[in-house]
Amino acid sequence: MFKKDCIEHELACMVDYRGKTICILPSEKILNVLGKKYTLLIIALLGNQKRVKFNDIMKKTGCPRPNLLSIRLRELEELGLIKKRIMGENRPLSVEYMLTRDGKKLRSLIIPILAWIEENSKN
Known part of the structure; x- marks a missing residue:
């Protein structure tokens, strides 16, 4: 558009x-994805470490279903905010996720918003 x-x-x-x-x-498309449950948590989490495995993302975000987390990660990947890296040649494969340059830029804008929410939700 x-x-x-x-x-x-x-x-x-x-x-x-x-x-x-x-x-x-x-x-609008980006805001639609960012407004979905677990998306901001994923972006915040991925910025804390260089690479994060799927199961660790699931545990740390509290996402209850692997398929829901897969959808969120795919949406973020399609927007160019994260990238996926498949590790190993043998089964089971290990999948790691990391922020792209654009994802890091977005995270730097999101963290102050999350801090503001935490400050102002104490009332």
Whole structure:
């Protein structure tokens, strides 16, 4: 989606940011994924370590179902925020996940938001 789409939506999706007008429609897909359960936890967790194994992500996030975690990880991978590395040639394979450069940038924006939430949820 481009600015043309914003114009068709009567500029409802246009916001001012640092002196520029930007269209927020392209961010809709990313925001949709980020708003899903466990997504922010996964991004925060992956930034704490260089590589994290699937089972460790599952334990540390509290995600109850492997298929749900797989979906979240796939969504983040499709957005280019994480990458998957398959280790070993023999069964069982070990799968590790890590943040990409874009994932690290996003995490640096998310952590202050999570800190703000923690500070303000004490009331």
